[in-house]
Amino acid sequence: MKKKMSDYRSATRAVRAGQVRSQEAEHSEPIFTTSSFVFDTASQAAARFSMEEDGNIYSRFTNPTVRVFEQRLAALEGAEAAVGTGSGMAAMLATCMAGLKAGDHVVSSKSIFGANQTLLKGLMSNFGVQTTFVSLTNLDEWREAIQANTKMVFFETPTNPLMEIGDIAAISEIAHSANPDIKVVVDNCFCTPILQQPLSLGADVVLHSATKFIDGQGRCVGGAVVGDNDFVGEKVVSFMRTAGPSLSPFNAWVFAKGLETLPVRINQACENAMQLAQALLEARSVKAVYYPGLESHPQYDLAKAQQSKGGAVVAFELDGGKEAAWNMIDNTQLLSITANLGDTRTTITHPYTTTHARWSEEDKAEAGITPNLVRIAVGLEDVRDVIDDLNL
Ligand SMILES: Cc1ncc(COP(=O)(O)O)c(C=O)c1O
Numbered sequence: 155m156k157k158k159m160s161d162y163r164s165a166t167r168a169v170r171a172g173q174v175r176s177q178e179a180e181h182s183e184p185i186f187t188t189s190s191f192v193f194d195t196a197s198q199a200a201a202r203f204s205m206e207e208d209g210n211i212y213s214r215f216t217n218p219t220v221r222v223f224e225q226r227l228a229a230l231e232g233a234e235a236a237v238g239t240g241s242g243m244a245a246m247l248a249t250c251m252a253g254l255k256a257g258d259h260v261v262s263s264k265s266i267f268g269a270n271q272t273l274l275k276g277l278m279s280n281f282g283v284q285t286t287f288v289s290l291t292n293l294d295e296w297r298e299a300i301q302a303n304t305k306m307v308f309f310e311t312p313t314n315p316l317m318e319i320g321d322i323a324a325i326s327e328i329a330h331s332a333n334p335d336i337k338v339v340v341d342n343c344f345c346t347p348i349l350q351q352p353l354s355l356g357a358d359v360v361l362h363s364a365t366k367f368i369d370g371q372g373r374c375v376g377g378a379v380v381g382d383n384d385f386v387g388e389k390v391v392s393f394m395r396t397a398g399p400s401l402s403p404f405n406a407w408v409f410a411k412g413l414e415t416l417p418v419r420i421n422q423a424c425e426n427a428m429q430l431a432q433a434l435l436e437a438r439s440v441k442a443v444y445y446p447g448l449e450s451h452p453q454y455d456l457a458k459a460q461q462s463k464g465g466a467v468v469a470f471e472l473d474g475g476k477e478a479a480w481n482m483i484d485n486t487q488l489l490s491i492t493a494n495l496g497d498t499r500t501t502i503t504h505p506y507t508t509t510h511a512r513w514s515e516e517d518k519a520e521a522g523i524t525p526n527l528v529r530i531a532v533g534l535e536d537v538r539d540v541i542d543d544l545n546l
Pocket of ligand 1: 210241242243244267310314342343362363364365377448459
């Protein structure tokens with residue numbers, strides 16, 4: 155019997171899903187750098203434009219290379235549909251524009267990527283969509299925040315930089331039992347589908363910044379929205395067609411190729427992160443380590459239940475204040491001082507003065523973004539060199 159792609163295991167789908175060979179019988183996927191496509195006849199053009207006939211039209215919303223990336227990612231997330239976007243933030247914007255209108259309400263975790271918070275608090279409220287922010291880990295707050303007009307629930311797990319875990323099944327159940335039409339949207343950037351599949355736990359939509367682990371070598375900016383045919387395949391596609399924050403074929407090609415090696419890369423990065431976290435636990439200069447792969451993490455059991463590994467990001471507090479953190483960062487020779495993550499190169503960041511610098515002192519204190527906090531996104535160097543570089 156002929157197997158379907160969904161019959162294969164995850165690493166096989168990462169390598170094989172989504173490819174349609176052209177008449178040239180190429181082994182590796184080509185890049186279709188064309189803005190438009192030609193039709194055999196005027197009536198075929200009309201049928202394509204009205205969507206009566208499937209096929210390529212114009213690369214703002216149909217491109218074969220982008221489609222390979224979308225189908226490969228959808229196969230890994232166990233989804234009906236995926237839509238590539240020009241950045242991770244464009245994926246969030248497309249989801250909001252496709253799913254919300256003036257008068258609607260969103261419940262969001264407080265601990266989300268800064269630009270997502272600005273988008274919800276600023277941009278979306280300008281268009282009459284209000285958001286209530288709650289603690290990711292306090293389920294009562296989620297329950298109490300849902301209103302009759304709530305249309306979307308949003309969180310990321312694990313969070314950046316403190317690696318808190320959101321209970322995907324529990325939050326989805328709270329939202330759907332209040333109203334089955336609420337879209338539960340999970341930013342799966344830190345885990346990727348290799349470590350965690352939110353749709354299988356009850357979420358409706360998954361967002362990605364492909365810029366991170368999916369590319370995996372810090373080259374391109376892009377993103378994706380993943381979910382069902384009705385919301386993602388129809389509503390998000392329609393927004394992309396109209397508004398156009400599209401993914402370029404070249405970047406889609408980089409991401410499609412990135413997915414092929416993602417299982418190997420992210421599993422190795424997780425092993426490295428675990429070794430770093432253990433070394434940090436033993437270091438005298440370190441006060442606290444935040445890594446969900448450690449038994450000392452307050453949500454270790456939940457992390458173990460919904461993720462296959464702890465992830466590649468480790469945060470820790472040093473003895474002392476900002477000086478201690480900056481000293482450690484400035485004394486490294488190998489690590490890259492940059493805020494990006496998910497790269498082969500290990501990166502080191504001081505969240506208090508970079509990624510979270512625009513937050514108020516109160517918000518930072520409440521979220522645990524302290525002056526002595528350092529975040530490391532572990533890459534693929536020999537982790538012993540990474541640990542040595544920190545002079546612990
Ligand atoms: C968790 C998370 N979500 C979304 C984004 C936004 O992605 P992009 O930079 O690709 O727009 C980022 C980027 O840093 C992120 O860390």
